[in-house]
Amino acid sequence: MIRSELIQKIADENPHLYQRDVERIVNTIFDEITDAMARGERVELRGFGAFSVKKRDARVGRNPRTGESVSVEEKHVPFFKTGKLLRDRLNGRG
Amino acid sequence: MAEKTLTRTDLSEAVFREVGLSRNESKQLVETVLDHMSDALVNGEQVKISSFGTFSVRDKSARIGRNPKTGEEVPINPRRVLTFRPSHLMKDRVADGNKS
DSSP, rough: OOHHHHHHHHHHOTTOOOOHHHHHHHHHHHHHHHHHHHTTEEEEEEETEEEEEEOOOOOOEEEEETEEEEEEEEEEEEEEEEEEHHHHHTTOOO | OOEEEEOOOHHHHHHHHHHHHHHHHHHHHHHHHHHHHHHHHEEEEEEETTTTTEEEEHHHHEEEOOOTOOOHHHHHHHHEEEEEEEEEHHHHHHHHOOOO
């Protein structure tokens, strides 16, 4: 399923909404999650999962082609942990 | 870091501000979005949200695990797990936003 299919499903179920508004609703949800993580915040959606930011320490990496050492700066990466309910549903429970 | 936590309430509040539906309907729509994504994943589908990321379901085979405290061997049943791969855009935004 891709973004446009998700929007279409919701538009079909909500004929009183303009397609354009459904697009805005779906986009707002994903933008809000990304914005929160860009501020270093967590987004916890019980039953679905939680988005958080993890810190990766600075390290000395290597250029795999030349074997040359390069210093890699500390950085922050997005992380998602599946919620219990969804994890159970994926495995046919609940 | 990561002191503040957003929940469904914050997402529905954002939808409420953005679209001007009632708070109640905004809340229901947030739930609907999550439900559709969950249902697709439970059906084994991949959920690909451009410029956000991709959720995919992977099958893990059975293996012998160990209770780290007692050293006791315990069988781990085959199971399905969900992985999220953030888009480049999200990775860049999170990296840039959290630069110290």
